[in-house]
Amino acid sequence: MKVSTKGRYAIRFMLDLAMHDTGLPVRIRDVAARQEISDKYLEQVVATLNKAGYVRSSRGPQGGYVLTRRPADYTMGEILRLTEGDMAPVACMADEVNQCKRADNCVTLRFWKRLDDAISGVIDHTTLADLMEEELAMSADNYVI
């Protein structure tokens, strides 16, 4: 029941992009350094975000990535489902294909459904803007202290 590095790095990448938005593209190398993660690996994670149109890349010197939407328009759910696959706690409720024949009168399935709703409730109602806000509030706190 763990979120893998793909999903976690994707969120940190998007947040880093949002926090360092100057209009100019941000390089993977810089994000990787700030986030202390492998840049070669981050590259692969970012490729997924790029293909899905969540970020736009520009190549060559001064190249890098920028967000394509406002931070408030990205939910954690989108980012996680893109990078992790579906976020349902059991496969048999994710889609029709994985449904088992017991589904109709399976009480455990109903329990999993409630868990899924709780998970979705959080990830689909938290946006990149929410995290940015917290980040800003946090660094303000640090200055006060």
Add this chain to the structure above:
Amino acid sequence: MKVSTKGRYAIRFMLDLAMHDTGLPVRIRDVAARQEISDKYLEQVVATLNKAGYVRSSRGPQGGYVLTRRPADYTMGEILRLTEGDMAPVACMADEVNQCKRADNCVTLRFWKRLDDAISGVIDHTTLADLMEEELAMSADNYVI
């Protein structure tokens, strides 16, 4: 972000035991047949439940397993944490050991904490008795139809 068969089978085993409680021990073989899962594999899952004292075994003919508590006294959270390990969505918030040095001002960690709370909210407030009740209500429905 999936619950493995260990956790799922453990819940189904416990629920099956609760539903077939006649005071007499229930055999793994029977549960496995009803639940349509491998009995050799279920054996291993049950060993964990047994070692933790969630069920009591008796050997020899007419042997099997019985619950050690009332169904209302088992939460899904207990069963899942026993069989799956901790249910936190990221390792760095599960325990002190896995904490990274960025933890103090990590906004993503705060997000994961909210997700964890949502998950715990469901799994720690659903008991075996809740599932039994649903199961009974469900089979009653089936008769009406």
Add this chain to the structure above:
DNA sequence: TATAAAACCTACTTAGTTACTGGGGATTGC
């Protein structure tokens, strides 16, 4: 226009996990 900086692409790797199967040994009710 050459150069270097960046993204882009594909293949490989190592370690670990999942979901079992299989074979036997220890207990114990009848």
Add this chain to the structure above:
DNA sequence: GCAATCCCCAGTAACTAAGTAGGTTTTATA
């Protein structure tokens, strides 16, 4: 004493996670 049942351990095939490695393509700038 026998068979049923739990108990214990070993192995395994397929998959996933989390990278590493090495190149190719595009492009801003000197």
